[in-house]
Amino acid sequence: MAMLDGTVVNVALPRIGAELGASVAGLQWIINGYLLALASLILIAGALGDRYGRRKVFLIGVVWFGAASVLCGLAGSTGTLIAARALQGIGGALLTPGSLSILQSVFHKEDRARAIGSWSALGGIAAAAGPLVGGLLVQVWSWRLAFLINVPVAVACVWLALKFVPETRDEDGNGRVDWLGSAIGAVGLAGITVALIGLPAGTPEWVEFPVFIGGLVFMLEFIRGQWKWDHPLIPPALFRDRTFAISNALTFVVYAALGGVMMLMGLQLQISLGYSPTAAGIASVPITIVMLLLSSRFGALASKYGPRWFLVGGPLLVAAAMLMLMRVGPGSTYLGSVLPAVTVFGLGLAVVVAPVTATVLAAAPDRYAGVASGVNNAVARTGGLLAVAVLPAAAGLTGAAYTDPTALTSSWRTALLICAGLCVVGGLLALGVRGNVLAVVDHAPDCPHPGDCLHCSVDAPPTHVKP
Template sequence: MADSSVDPTNIRVASPTGRWVVLTTVLGSSMAMLDSTVINVALPRIGEDLGTGLAALQWTVNAYMLTLAGLILLGGALGDRYGRRRVFVIGVVWFAAASLLCGIAPNADVLIAARALQGVGGALLTPGSLALIQASFHPDDRARAVGLWSGLGGVGAAVGPFVGGWLVDGPGWRWVFLLNLPLAAICVPVALRHVPESRDPYEHGRFDVLGAALAALALALVTYALIEAPGSGASTAVIGAAVGGLVLGAAFVQVERRRADPMLPPSVFASRQFTAVNVVTLCVYAALGGFFFLSAIQLQVVAGYSALGAGAALLPTTVLMLLFSASSGELGRRIGPRIPLTAGPLIAAAGMLLMMRVGPGSSSVSGYLADVFPAVAVLGVGLVTLVAPLTATVLASVETERAGLASGINNAAARAAGLIAVAALPLLAGMGPEAYRDAGEFAATFRRAMPMCAGLLVLGALIAWATVRTPPAAGKEACRPECTMHCGVTSPPLEPTPDHV
């Protein structure tokens, strides 16, 4: 177990314990992040190996995001109540066990169920990774510790597509999941031995299990209706699922309004700025979720890239964010968030429209430089411009003591937006159940889908321009720039509440 002689709230980064804490949290968060960044590259091979249609591939992505989005706020609350290290370790073990089930899944149904279980583990470990750093380190060292966590996590995001593509092309797509087992085998004993336990002594009241269940079920039913509609049409099951999802969504709102300790306190939305920025988040991350899901397939099925080549082709976006997000955060603090949150989505939208040029001739070096690289580079510039100010504005829009809640809500909104986009875009673009098996059909629907993604970004830019202003807390230490680098492509970073630690 962790050394009891160590003060669990005053660890220094340069100490052996400090280095162990950083290593543990990076390993844990990397498990969830790697699966988020490499799964899209593996989808064509999964579909071919398991003989599935497009709907099963959508569920392979969405089952994970569904449980993660629905339970991530509850996961953070469990850590505060019962011990952040304990819940983090449970999440890592759970995630590894679900990854093993993914790796040995004999068919698509088992794989989808295992991915849903992975999301539960992710909801336990994802909030805990950064919360452990915030709760463990001396106040003077927290910024440096978060910077190390974010920077090392960014490196993991950068190498993820290479590792994932190599595994898919080499030993097979199952190793994308099995890779989590050795990571967990290192992470768990290190956490138990070297990471001190911490909890929030002020945490009390009941957990909002009903709210979490209603949110997850509402998302699940709406997602089912969107995914099944292309194959089943306006069937009784599809219409029933859509109506049921909307009813449960309305019930969730009513439950949260009446509970004394809701998972999603309606009072936090009294801030017009907070509400507006979360609407922008929905637009941005819906566009990104749809883009990365479809682009990885387009590059392989239509352009002829290998899985490794497709992962590497999209890498400039991640590299640009890794290199320049901190500078973007500083710029956003100086000039205010309105311009970055308006210009960033517009630039990213241009990148998505450029992606429509990708076709059968784009797999050569010259084709990549002419068609793919300009698109992903422009997209990266847009994301660099907007992601850091977006996260900073979310946290600055509420009181400091609610920063953890605000970031958790924003993270859940981003996950839910990606979930709905992956379900809805193929339907809106007219993709049939077997579209990904036919290069011509997929290319045609891809060209219809990209303007939709770009349109979401333009909508986000218009909302930002009309509603976002420099919040009173801007310029304070509401969000350090190094916090905004981690996982920015797939979701905003989680920022734990700084009080009571």
């Protein structure tokens, strides 16, 4: 539900903009109101689940998300919709890390790779299916239905969780939650985002720079505090693990690229190519199909052979797809330009999504399952948040320029070059992952040959060899 809603709005943006009279900045905030709340609070939500019960926090998030969706569906102005989307983001922050940390804490180690692969596949499919579902709902009635449809889904989620999901928590935790640290991080991220998108109309331009500097100071204090405070949201030990740190850096740049492209794709297909909302959604169906067929398979292969080359190859395939999408402009055909690009796009996502998620979680101790999940989700959402904030202006798309096919196509191609570059950076970062390099350890817990036992740094089974 949360993953779907993160992208379903993309295809509805033209209709929302037309009905509510939104500018480019308004459309950015409709997306980023959600992402800002999600990215700001997802860390503390993961910690709350670890300490007070993962199923409990998950259920609160589902109910909250469903209620906020009603407010989104009833919004009568751009400002009201942005506020309701921020409330939705709070619900998304509560339920998203809980769903993954439940898998990490409930499944046996030998089954986790498949479970996480399925979770990643279904989450990725939901995100990829968002444009299709959104297009159909917008075409059937209104963009409002894209939000109201969450209510029956939320009811079903509550019933399923109560019936099938066991309660788990970190029994060794101290029960303390770093509210101050969370607030400092949220204020910092909000300040940076507000400054990058632009302050409300009528605010003097000279205010924007101090807002950005203030947000940056708060973010730097948040980072410093994770190393100095007694009860940090992110245990510093997590980022001392090179694999954990690099995998999250890769997540940041790749999801930034995805967030920017997915925002603009719905606009490009509808305004520059004249697609209906439904047709724009159907255009992305190959992404969903490829991920459905291959994500779990690539997750299993990465678990067997090590994740490094999957984390290198996936982003590079996505970068290639973005370069192929540069051919999509006025007069382009679906079979000649759109279909080949979105197929490669889906293949790249299938290669990277499940392996990077499994790698991040395998690099963290079990007791930090919720925190590790929260960190990875926060990193992904922050990447998307900042991309949506920066990319339109970086690509020359401001004001009401998104309604002009020529101006939009020019900005679309510039944005694709930027995002492809980010994906290449992600692939290069993955070369530092130690997922398929054997590392010497003292011995595995049940190893009959202490000193002669080597194991993969990403939780592979021990292999007895001569050192």
